[in-house]
Amino acid sequence: LIELDRVSKTYGSGELAVHALHPVSLTIEAGEYCAIVGPSGSGKSTAMAILGCLDRPTEGTYHLNGNPVNSLAADTLAEVRNRTLGFVFQQFHLLPQLTALENVMLPMVYANLPKTKRRVRATRALQRVGLGNRLHNRPSQLSGGQQQRVAIARAIVNRPKLLLADEPTGALDSQTSQSVMQIFADLNREGMTVILVTHDQEVAGQCDRTITFRDGQIIADNPTRTP
Amino acid sequence: LIELDRVSKTYGSGELAVHALHPVSLTIEAGEYCAIVGPSGSGKSTAMAILGCLDRPTEGTYHLNGNPVNSLAADTLAEVRNRTLGFVFQQFHLLPQLTALENVMLPMVYANLPKTKRRVRATRALQRVGLGNRLHNRPSQLSGGQQQRVAIARAIVNRPKLLLADEPTGALDSQTSQSVMQIFADLNREGMTVILVTHDQEVAGQCDRTITFRDGQIIADNPTRTP
Numbered sequence: 001l002i003e004l005d006r007v008s009k010t011y012g013s014g015e016l017a018v019h020a021l022h023p024v025s026l027t028i029e030a031g032e033y034c035a036i037v038g039p040s041g042s043g044k045s046t047a048m049a050i051l052g053c054l055d056r057p058t059e060g061t062y063h064l065n066g067n068p069v070n071s072l073a074a075d076t077l078a079e080v081r082n083r084t085l086g087f088v089f090q091q092f093h094l095l096p097q098l099t100a101l102e103n104v105m106l107p108m109v110y111a112n113l114p115k116t117k118r119r120v121r122a123t124r125a126l127q128r129v130g131l132g133n134r135l136h137n138r139p140s141q142l143s144g145g146q147q148q149r150v151a152i153a154r155a156i157v158n159r160p161k162l163l164l165a166d167e168p169t170g171a172l173d174s175q176t177s178q179s180v181m182q183i184f185a186d187l188n189r190e191g192m193t194v195i196l197v198t199h200d201q202e203v204a205g206q207c208d209r210t211i212t213f214r215d216g217q218i219i220a221d222n223p224t225r226t227p
Numbered sequence: 228l229i230e231l232d233r234v235s236k237t238y239g240s241g242e243l244a245v246h247a248l249h250p251v252s253l254t255i256e257a258g259e260y261c262a263i264v265g266p267s268g269s270g271k272s273t274a275m276a277i278l279g280c281l282d283r284p285t286e287g288t289y290h291l292n293g294n295p296v297n298s299l300a301a302d303t304l305a306e307v308r309n310r311t312l313g314f315v316f317q318q319f320h321l322l323p324q325l326t327a328l329e330n331v332m333l334p335m336v337y338a339n340l341p342k343t344k345r346r347v348r349a350t351r352a353l354q355r356v357g358l359g360n361r362l363h364n365r366p367s368q369l370s371g372g373q374q375q376r377v378a379i380a381r382a383i384v385n386r387p388k389l390l391l392a393d394e395p396t397g398a399l400d401s402q403t404s405q406s407v408m409q410i411f412a413d414l415n416r417e418g419m420t421v422i423l424v425t426h427d428q429e430v431a432g433q434c435d436r437t438i439t440f441r442d443g444q445i446i447a448d449n450p451t452r453t454p
């Protein structure tokens with residue numbers, strides 16, 4: 001499903017260049033459940049942005065579902081992204097002027113679903129993350145953990161092939177984290193490919209494979225050791 | 228230093244009312260090192276906003292340093308806040324158009340320090356959190372954990388009497404978390420009152436006192452058990 005071939009990302013140039021990713025290669029099959037770990041600033045979110053077609057590599061190629069992503073035009077890329085991908089951002093990125101329900105309904109507009117159907121599916125996704133009683137609140141009226149859960153509901157509502165979640169439990173207490181991890185495990189069992197970035201060993205331990213970043217490189221890539 | 232007397236916070240009214248905090252009472256002496264824990268949505272950030280003079284309670288009184296905060300005029304309140312408090316927000320709230328250095332220099336403008344002095348102090352604070360080489364980057368050019376560390380540097384640069392940090396290690400790997408916790412321990416040893424909200428047991432375990440929230444109430448308030 002995913003093939004990164006010697007992908008690198010450099011910001012700026014000359015003396016000011018920041019090599020966020022050195023050439024990195026990675027193959028992930030459909031249906032896998034991977035954790036990406038590594039220190040702050042090691043390139044995890046940068047790698048996720050490339051995987052999620054939200055950013056292009058400086059060098060190297062990215063094949064998603066057999067298609068070379070780099071060479072796609074912007075609108076084709078947007079369509080691939082909307083149909084195939086679900087993304088939970090490290091900082092949520094909810095639209096402040098929309099309610100929780102409206103935020104979660106948004107990805108389905110591209111799928112040409114009628115409004116009643118979008119509303120039902122969005123409601124179910126929000127109930128699944130324990131926010132059935134906060135549908136009509138806007139993000140500023142929600143706690144940090146509640147906003148994170150809205151972002152998770154939004155990422156899964158379109159039943160994407162590939163779910164990319166950057167620190168999905170960062171703002172959650174252990175009990176809420178566990179119910180979110182249960183959702184990811186269920187989705188993975190139903191066939192969804194799931195890639196999580198996490199600082200939480202407890203979370204990484206529940207994935208099948210652990211990919212470790214350091215200074216913009218992958219320094220380890222192993223089946224998760226079950227303790 | 229801190230006295231919350233039957234403080235409550237209600238959003239909305241009538242049927243739509245959300246009781247974010249039920250009457251809560253709390254006394255914290257100068258020099259204490261407290262962890263506030265509890266599930267997502269239990270009222271922790273709401274309590275922190277009141278403690279940080281960023282929000283007023285619906286009922287009850289808040290005395291800070293012997294002064295009743297509720298009855299202060301907005302500009303007096305702003306002055307108290309700038310002189311006494313350092314705040315690390317759950318979602319950082321850095322100014323996107325300013326560099327890391329400029330963001331950290333900002334609180335000192337109110338302290339009437341000359342610009343050269345502000346620059347030196349801000350540089351030291353950023354070096355202390357390991358960002359000495361990112362001074363001139365703007366938040367969008369920084370990783371999640373780097374942005375969180377800029378927010379921490381900004382909160383301590385004015386040497387406040389009271390430091391309030393809402394999930395200060397949420398976006399940090401364990402090694403970076405530890406160096407941040409070392410900073411808080413050093414500041415507390417120098418006399419700063421430190422109150423952290425955290426979901427991380429590892430972090431809570433390093434504070435002297437643990438205050439547990441649930442459904443807008445304090446359900447436990449004990450010295451931290453050392454394991």
Ligand SMILES: Nc1ncnc2c1ncn2[C@@H]1O[C@H](COP(=O)(O)OP(=O)(O)OP(=O)(O)O)[C@@H](O)[C@H]1O
Pocket residue numbers: 137140141142143144145146171172173238239245246247265266267268269270271272273274317
């Ligand atoms: N402006 C608002 N209007 C309505 N409800 C609000 C508003 N702000 C906060 N709330 C609600 O108040 C409750 C407490 O929120 P708070 O942010 O204090 O929780 P928290 O303990 O910090 O949670 P987390 O651990 O998820 O950050 C939540 O149910 C939240 O939805």
Ligand SMILES: Nc1ncnc2c1ncn2[C@@H]1O[C@H](COP(=O)(O)OP(=O)(O)OP(=O)(O)O)[C@@H](O)[C@H]1O
Pocket residue numbers: 011012018019020038039040041042043044045046047090364367368369370371372373398399400
């Ligand atoms: N637009 C940019 N310009 C310059 N440098 C950037 C830019 N965006 C990211 N970087 C740098 O690239 C490096 C990798 O960032 P990235 O966000 O991928 O780290 P991360 O592993 O996700 O960190 P964290 O765990 O703190 O979220 C960091 O050093 C960051 O400062």
Ligand SMILES: [Mg+2]
Pocket residue numbers: 044045046090166370371372
């Ligand atoms: Mg990141």
Ligand SMILES: [Mg+2]
Pocket residue numbers: 143144145271272273317393
């Ligand atoms: Mg909170």
